Each structure stands twice: as C-alpha cells, then as structure tokens.
Amino acid sequence: MTKKISRRDALKVGALGMFGGLAACSPVARATESLLPTYSPFPTSTAVPAATSLPGTTPTAGPVTSTLMNDIASQATRYLESLDESQRTKTSYAFNDPELTRWHWTTPGNYPRNGLPLREMQPAQRDAAFALLQTSLSTYGLQKSLDIISLQNDLGNDPELYYVTVFGTPGVEPWGWRWEGHHLSRRFNILNGKLSVTPFFLGAWPTVNNAGLKAMEREEWAARELVTSLDDNQRAVGIFQQDTLGRHVTQNEAYVAPLDAVGIAASNLNPDQQTLILEVIHKYLDTLPDSIAISHLDRLQAAGLENVTFAWAGPLEAQRPHYYRLQGPTF
Structure with missing residues (x-):
C-alpha cells in the first residue's frame, strides 16, 4: 500500500461505516429496526452488547x-x-x-x-x-x-x-x-x-429476501466495487479466470495449507481501492470482541498490509456467479 494504516486511521474509516470503532458500534442498516428476529424461536429479553472486532486465524491471548x-x-x-x-x-x-x-x-x-x-x-x-x-x-x-x-x-x-x-x-x-x-x-x-x-x-441465501434484508450486502458489493474499479492493467492481474469456481476451494476440511497467492497486491492499488480492500476485510472480520480485534489488526499490519492480495473469478455483472479471494501473510 502507499501508506501504513494505523489503528487510529482504521477508527477514522469506521466513521465512514467500514470499521465501527474499538469501543462501540451501531447496528447496520436493515429492513427492520429490531436487533433481534421477530419470530418465535429467539429470545427477546437478552440485551445486545456494544462491541466490534477484527479477529484472525491465530489464537490470541492477553x-x-x-x-x-x-x-x-x-x-x-x-x-x-x-x-x-x-x-x-x-x-x-x-x-x-x-x-x-x-x-x-x-x-x-x-x-x-x-x-x-x-x-x-x-x-x-x-x-x-x-x-x-x-x-x-x-x-x-x-x-x-x-x-x-x-x-x-x-x-x-x-x-x-x-x-x-x-x-x-x-x-x-x-x-x-x-x-x-x-x-x-x-x-x-x-x-x-x-x-x-x-x-x-x-453465508447468505437468498442474498436479498422479500422484506429487503441483505445479510451480507457489503461483503458482496464492496468487492464488486473494487473489481470494477480496476483499470485494464490491474484487471489483467486481479482477475485470475473468467469463469467462477465450481466448488469451495478448501471445502470443510479441518486442516488446510496456505493457498497459493493469486491476484493483485494492495501495493498496486490506489487509495480508494485500498479502502475497499480494507472494507471487505473488516466486514468479514469485525464480528468478534475487541481484544481479538486489536490483536489481529496488529498482526495484519506487522505482516504488511501492502502484501494483501485481491483476486476475482467470474463475470463482473451483478447477480452472476462469482468468486473472490482476499489473502495475506496472516490470513
């Protein structure tokens, strides 16, 4: 990347909706205002705590x-x-x-x-x-x-x-x-x-239900915004095949080896594109508590955000089957 993203920078980005901060976060925009489902199998008496997170793959301690x-x-x-x-x-x-x-x-x-x-x-x-x-x-x-x-x-x-x-x-x-x-x-x-x-x-299926709920909206659309923003030279590297993959890469194996690096490195993206990479990362990873978030954000930065790669397979049009991969030294 062209510059190192500090934790403070990440928090600033959070004000734009990419990372909700390390102390509290607001619920995502939804078709319903309730934080809990309205159908019977779920409790209605449990309060939802305020927190955000950025987990990773290695156990954390502290x-x-x-x-x-x-x-x-x-x-x-x-x-x-x-x-x-x-x-x-x-x-x-x-x-x-x-x-x-x-x-x-x-x-x-x-x-x-x-x-x-x-x-x-x-x-x-x-x-x-x-x-x-x-x-x-x-x-x-x-x-x-x-x-x-x-x-x-x-x-x-x-x-x-x-x-x-x-x-x-x-x-x-x-x-x-x-x-x-x-x-x-x-x-x-x-x-x-x-x-x-x-x-x-x-996972989310359907991607949009009849009530307008989009359970994983930005995970899909931020990645699509990123790939469609690539110029011809960047696409030649970032799009590694024209057809989507026919199966999950790692399946449900208990142990998997690191995947071969494919795609375009964040160091070869402009600042707006780098921001989209970070948004996708955070959307997948900000689902766990703060202590894990801080630890793995530090690990990600220590390994070099510029070493994160983005790869796409499949057509660019919406509602078409596609695959994308984000990977780096720590995930």
Whole structure:
C-alpha cells in the first residue's frame, strides 16, 4: 500500500461505516429496526452488547482476552446448568472427540449435526444459548448471525435447526464450544490461555429476501466495487479466470495449507481501492470482541498490509456467479 494504516486511521474509516470503532458500534442498516428476529424461536429479553472486532486465524491471548474467555466460560456454564441431564449429554463432548473437527455450512438434511438444536430447548434454555453466542460475538457479529438464521424462513427451512455443542468443561482448558447450522458456523476453542475462533463460515441465501434484508450486502458489493474499479492493467492481474469456481476451494476440511497467492497486491492499488480492500476485510472480520480485534489488526499490519492480495473469478455483472479471494501473510 502507499501508506501504513494505523489503528487510529482504521477508527477514522469506521466513521465512514467500514470499521465501527474499538469501543462501540451501531447496528447496520436493515429492513427492520429490531436487533433481534421477530419470530418465535429467539429470545427477546437478552440485551445486545456494544462491541466490534477484527479477529484472525491465530489464537490470541492477553489480559482483556482472559476476561473474555472467563465471560464465555461463565455463560457456557449457565447454558449447561439450564439443561436437564439428557440434554447435557446430547450437547456435551470431550475436547479430544473427533466431533471437534467436524463442521459444515450446508443444511442439516445434507449433513447430520451433533449437539443440542434450538428446537429441543425450552425458552429459558434458548435464552441461555443465545446469551452464550452474544457473549462470544460483537454486536455486529450477533446481528449478522441472527440475519443469516432468519433467512431460513425464506428457504422453508427450520430456523430452530441450529446446534449448540460444548467440548470439555467450560473454564477447564482445553475446552470450547460451537454454534452451527445452515450457512452459519462459529466456534470458540480455548487452549493454553489462548482463544481460537476458526474455522468460521458466514453465508447468505437468498442474498436479498422479500422484506429487503441483505445479510451480507457489503461483503458482496464492496468487492464488486473494487473489481470494477480496476483499470485494464490491474484487471489483467486481479482477475485470475473468467469463469467462477465450481466448488469451495478448501471445502470443510479441518486442516488446510496456505493457498497459493493469486491476484493483485494492495501495493498496486490506489487509495480508494485500498479502502475497499480494507472494507471487505473488516466486514468479514469485525464480528468478534475487541481484544481479538486489536490483536489481529496488529498482526495484519506487522505482516504488511501492502502484501494483501485481491483476486476475482467470474463475470463482473451483478447477480452472476462469482468468486473472490482476499489473502495475506496472516490470513
């Protein structure tokens, strides 16, 4: 990049809607004013905390992260205590169980999941499960999760088929927990005083529902704005194939090697284009709490923002199948 982006610069960008700041954020523009879904499977009594974040792929540690890990453990314990014995058995696995590395983004009918689904919880238990998710995410991350879940109604899927699974004993390392269903997979593993938040998956289908909800609007459109802003020379590097990819690159593997670098480096983009790269990064990553955000923003900068690359495959027209990839030394 032409200049180094400091944390202060990132916060300034947040005033433009790219990064909501490290102390608080406002809900994204939506078709509805409510922060929580209006249909019955979800709690209406749980307040949504103010937070933003920028997570990464490597576990993070530190005093603030330790507080977060304690909060997550406390809420996970409350969730387990709200269940009866048979429910606890269903939701609980040992940390070394092979179930720990199973994950998928598809519908439950195509991929049987283990854990306790929302549909088998009583209202107070469901409240405890959502409170655990709320504690583990930022306001933005919680809202995006709720938006993705709400789209299941448009697809004719059961929005209560999201499963909560706890691995090990909360607060006794190693331990972790997972929330997973169609197009949403979030996991939080705590080991050696560090918190890991990957892999995670966010998906939106339909991209716009009948009520106008766009669960992942800027993730798509900021990337499209970027690729359409490229000049001919930049497109020759940034667009690595004319047709979109036919399958997910890494699939749902538990362990993947770093991908080969493709696309155009941020150092070869103008300032406006660099801003769009950062917007896309933040839209994917600002879903977790602040301590993780700060740590991984620092790692990203230390490795060199200029080394981040953007690649596109497929047509440039809206509503056409396409693929894009952002990658750098740390993600």
